[in-house]
Amino acid sequence: MSLPHAILTALLEKPSSGLELTRRFDKSIRYFWSATHQQIYRELGRLEQAGLIRELPQQLPSQGQRKEYEVLPAGRAELAAWVARPEDPKPLRDALLLRLRAAALVGPQGLAAELHRHRALHQQALDEYLTIERRDFTADRTTEADRLQHLVLRAGISLETNWIAWLDEAATELGPPEPFTADPHR
Amino acid sequence: MSLPHAILTALLEKPSSGLELTRRFDKSIRYFWSATHQQIYRELGRLEQAGLIRELPQQLPSQGQRKEYEVLPAGRAELAAWVARPEDPKPLRDALLLRLRAAALVGPQGLAAELHRHRALHQQALDEYLTIERRDFTADRTTEADRLQHLVLRAGISLETNWIAWLDEAATELGPPEPFTADPHR
DNA sequence: GCCTCCATGTAACACGTTACATGATTCG
């Protein structure tokens, strides 16, 4: 039940068409909530039917088929209510941890390489976050909105940092990407 | 594509019936991969049809309807292959971060209480993990399987620790659960 | 005219969730 609220948030920042929303998701919101254009179109239809958003009358006539949406007061109210609504965090769900547990039974052949690959991906994500932080959050002109957005970014930074540290630990535990090991069954 | 492998892992540890698997998921695997009994039954059927597991002939006759399954060699092979198969980590997907971003637009009323509640839940999870660690991973009798399982547990511990630290930071940023604030819009 | 990109959408499926159904065993 979060996608509609993600869309409301994005539309509040700036009224947009479906494809524009998709691009903005790709650029920023996807860092903590990704969505494909099909999901977005489906949800835009529902939100419109629910009376939370409405289609803007085209200011530029005959501009293809673009449909711009804006948030209605009911939509803003729903979003504000959702911000405070109790909703438990989703339990952890991580395939790599599952694979480690499986490796404890069938042997860790090939796992070290995967850990190494994941480390690189997390490092890449971290670098991206740090770049954004340097670009957008240096000054001390801190409105409340700025501070909240920075907080979100710092969550991403510390999560990725945490994964990297753990993956390093895991790599030490497993040893280097084993070329050959004795006892392939275990 | 991880649930079948979670089930194969659990069945390798010990052949079980559907309900037994559900309970064992609830007890241990759910810490990083939860599943309901319906998912498990559906998947057991598929795994059997795929020839990765098979129904054990009942040793105790007339024991109700219980169906015990065991992993076949093809199942073990599939699991071993999966351990090394490249599979990218799922991007972060966290509703609380989304809510913070929404709060930057519609105001953080009520958010502080949610953060506090989440902190308590993460603290609870952390305590649980630490208890398990003290109980199961004290001795220095470290087989490779032990070390891998401990590694998985440490991932959970450091993730929860990380969330708690971040939530504390967030609480500081937001201030105490605001009783009243000026300017309710913005 | 043709290709590409823009923009919206349909269809089908995989996975996960919730509610309910069915029958067998156990216990008071």
Next chain:
DNA sequence: CGAATCATGTAACGTGTTACATGGAGGC
């Protein structure tokens, strides 16, 4: 007998994913 519990399963739905369809606009 009746209720609770065990054990397996069906049905329906919501969300997310993938592939494909349609039709207009702009460039060569």
